[in-house]
Amino acid sequence: MTQGEILYSGKAKTICLSEKPDELIVSFRDDITAFDGGKKDQLQGKGASNAGVSAFLFGILEESGVQTHFIRMEDPVTMRVKKLSMIPLEVIVRNRAAGSIVRNYPFTEGHYFDPPVVVTDYKDDTRHDPMINDDIIVALGLLTHEEIARVKASALKVNLVLKAFFDGIGLELVDFKIEYGRYGNTILLGDEISMDSMRLWEKGTMKSMDKDVYRFEKGDVMEAYRTVSARIFGSR
Ligand SMILES: Nc1ncnc2c1ncn2[C@@H]1O[C@H](COP(=O)(O)OP(=O)(O)OP(=O)(O)O)[C@@H](O)[C@H]1O
Ligand SMILES: [Mg+2]
Secondary structure, three states, X not given: XXXXXXXXXXXXXXXXXXXXXXXXXXXXXXXXXXXXXXXXXXXXXXXXXXXXXXXXXXHHHHHOOOOEOEEEEEEOOEEEEEOOEXXXXXXXXXXXXXXXXXXXXXXXXXXXXXXXXEEEEEOOHHHOOOEOOHHHHHHOOOOOHHHXXXXXXXXXXXXXXXXXXXXXOOEEEEEEEEXXXXXXXXXXXXXXXXXXXXXXXXXXXXXXXXXXXXHOOOOOHHHHHHHHHHHHHXXX
């Protein structure tokens, strides 16, 4: 693997150029942050946990016909991906109410959404990722209405696949955030899908097995991340 110049260093991952112009090298670091970077720590093994889980989930999504940026793992914390022109949106799918939707609207924590709720946020830390609607997305020139429909349908497909998978390993997929980007004329699923970007509850309880353990100091976050990872890799 040839790891080139650093293109971008985010809160949890470092993105480098590779020897190929259309591929990037993503390193998952041990950094964990919450509340727009207001809380931060380093946790040994966190990068490898998230990288492994992300790679695995991109794999099952590809098998189900969802196109992703994932190419292969180069080592336990390093992923080779297709270089996307990222669309600055966070596409959030919610099966049960938790987090901001409980703070902002009169839903009780754990309320079941049937059908699932899809929310889009404009990805801009300086503006605290405000919620955005379809007309504003189009007005900003990010996506056409037709592309928005395709992205939302893709996010719901991701939800179906992941929800069924996690159910099989005793975990409930409460919600998750994904990001998409353009690759030539196509739109691919990019970034990561990990315990940093999903809410997972131990089935039958509301016990967090994701970054909420860190956000709200509910226990040993690495123990939760290791448990999820071990269940995932024990499932095949
Ligand atoms: N395939 C890809 N091609 C180009 N950029 C990507 C790709 N996948 C993810 N990214 C971008 O790389 C960055 C990943 O870094 P990280 O998640 O650590 O950033 P972050 O701190 O969340 O910051 P940001 O708010 O910009 O995401 C994100 O900006 C993400 O949009
Ligand atoms: Mg990010």
